[in-house]
Amino acid sequence: MAILERCLNFIANCDGEKKMRWVVGAAGVGKSAIMQNVAESPKLPVTSLASVFFSINGRHDGTKAIITLSYQLAARSEVYRQVIEYEITRDPSLLQSSMPVQFEKFIIEPFIRNPLLNSAGRVLIIIDGLDECSSTHTQQEILRLISDFCIMHPSSPVVWLIASRPEKHITSFFSRVDVTPAYEKEEILVESDEARADVERFLRDELKEIKMASDSLDPHSEWPEERDLWKLTEAASGLFAYAHTVVRYIRDSNAENPVSQLSDILNVIDNHPMTGIPREEHPMALLDALYARILSGVPNK
CATH class of the missing domain: 1.10.1740 (Rna Polymerase Sigma Factor; Chain: A)
Structure with missing residues (x-):
């Protein structure tokens, strides 16, 4: 599919601040199928992958997103696992900390300040169904953490693929002038x-x-x-x-x-x-x- 190819091309070639791709479309247009196909693609140009698929009838607690992603990354990277184990051993309360604190310890510090991870190759993080996670505040907090990360750390190896419906608060967030440098938009139109x-x-x-x-x-x-x-x-x-x-x-x-x-x-x-x-x-x-x-x-x- 053309959309799948564009997503894979973005993951392989995005550079600088613009390392987030927002896949947006109405219910039923196939966003989750695209996310799943990306994750399973043999052409995926990454060394590590983690994903969260939110669902109204299933996983929807957005406050656990960072922990979920960290667990998956630890299962795929021995170096990352050692870094996280050290942090949790030193401060077990991290598992119950706020999302900004967890993002700092489980994403920023490992991939920005650890040279082994920073230079180990591209890492993909997929967040599907963002609009279906627990609250609009949590959704916007996740987006803010990611966009700030992309802008403040343009040399990061982490690429973000985020799918959602065009809910007003999400669309408004992505319309902000301070956010636009961090992402590209992939809109799936009904009847295109x-x-x-x-x-x-x-x-x-x-x-x-x-x-x-x-x-x-x-x-x-x-x-x-x-x-x-x-x-x-x-x-x-x-x-x-x-x-x-x-x-x-x-x-x-x-x-x-x-x-x-x-x-x-x-x-x-x-x-x-x-x-x-x-x-x-x-x-x-x-x-x-x-x-x-x-x-x-x-x-x-």
């Missing part, structure tokens, strides 16, 4: 040509895998038909949330077969035309209709 092309590629690849794995489909058959793939792509309209749901529904091992599952989805699309309805005002309308169809098939207890 690039997003549509990425969704089409995803659907094509996933449906091919389903066909090859299914006992009820001839691996050499023309399934799905191009017109059906086009219809799915148009319905998704750049939303990876829709495309992922479609694939999970078709792949469901408890269902009759992929052909009937795909037929169900096409019927949902045909019965919920978006003609005359601005997609920017109702980007999740077809996804809602698909969820309704899925739930209608759940037996009553």
Whole structure:
């Protein structure tokens, strides 16, 4: 995907103060998938990696972010682990300290003041779903610590990849004149040509895998038909949330077969035309209709 390639290129080539990339887009456009693909990419040009994936229904305590990142970095670097163990042994209260104190001890001091870590190669830190962590104050505190770090320590080996929705307080933070030198913006637009092309590629690849794995489909058959793939792509309209749901529904091992599952989805699309309805005002309308169809098939207890 083009966005993935741009992120990897930024990680490899960013220099000076501008070592933070903000990936921003509405719910469902595939930000988390991009973050995951970056983390798992064999072309990732880093010597160490740590990540936090925030979720409303899962990990959402932003005050534990620095500790979480530090633990992962310690697991991947013996030198970093020794530095952190020394600091915690000397002051065990660090584990309960404020985020600014933890950031100083677990990020700034190791990567700026320790020559072995400062020159050991590029380090990537991923923070996904920032808008879903505990409070707006915590979100802004995390951003402030990172942006100040980038600006005050331009020789740092640490690169930051941050994904969020365009919430007002986050957008306002990144609009500040004193913050703009620290980052580049990667905006994922719903219904953009690039997003549509990425969704089409995803659907094509996933449906091919389903066909090859299914006992009820001839691996050499023309399934799905191009017109059906086009219809799915148009319905998704750049939303990876829709495309992922479609694939999970078709792949469901408890269902009759992929052909009937795909037929169900096409019927949902045909019965919920978006003609005359601005997609920017109702980007999740077809996804809602698909969820309704899925739930209608759940037996009553």
